Amino acid sequence: MPDQEIILTTCPRDCYDACGLAVIKEQGAIVRVRGDRNHPVNRGSLCGKCAIAYNGILRDPQARLQRPLKRSGPKGVGRFTPISWDEALETIVHCLTAMVAQSGPQAILHAHYIWVSTAALRR
Numbered sequence: 001m002p003d004q005e006i007i008l009t010t011c012p013r014d015c016y017d018a019c020g021l022a023v024i025k026e027q028g029a030i031v032r033v034r035g036d037r038n039h040p041v042n043r044g045s046l047c048g049k050c051a052i053a054y055n056g057i058l059r060d061p062q063a064r065l066q067r068p069l070k071r072s073g074p075k076g077v078g079r080f081t082p083i084s085w086d087e088a089l090e091t092i093v094h095c096l097t098a099m100v101a102q103s104g105p106q107a108i109l110h111a112h113y114i115w116v117s118t119a120a121l122r123r
Contacts, residue, residue: 003027008036011050017041019050030059 007023020039024032033054037044046054057063068088073079083091099107 013050015047019046021046021050021054 003026005025007025009021009023011017011019011021019042020036022034022036023030024034033046033050035042035044035046068083068085069080070083070088070091071079072081096108
């Protein structure tokens with residue numbers, strides 16, 4: 001198809017396999033994501049979570065968050081209030097600064113798109 005473009009990239013999920021992806025675009029829009037057939041790890045396959053996510057829920061604009069949300073009830077009850085990006089970033093900066101002040105910079109473990117407090121790992 002002349003309007004089709006295939007972009008080879010790597011899966012950003014944090015499972016450390018770094019599977020190869022082939023993102024297929026038609027007329028500038030992503031129409032499908034499949035495994036890169038020439039990638040040595042996944043050899044053209046996608047795991048179940050990525051096959052569903054990349055070709056389903058992650059491409060559904062109605063299912064995606066449009067702005068940051070802040071928990072407005074107890075953890076686990078699913079109540080959130082929309083907040084601005086500035087407030088979301090200020091909240092993150094405040095939490096990280098407090099962790100560093102209390103336990104030092106080593107208290108924050110960075111691992112492939114996530115940050116985790118080492119205190120949380122001890123729980």
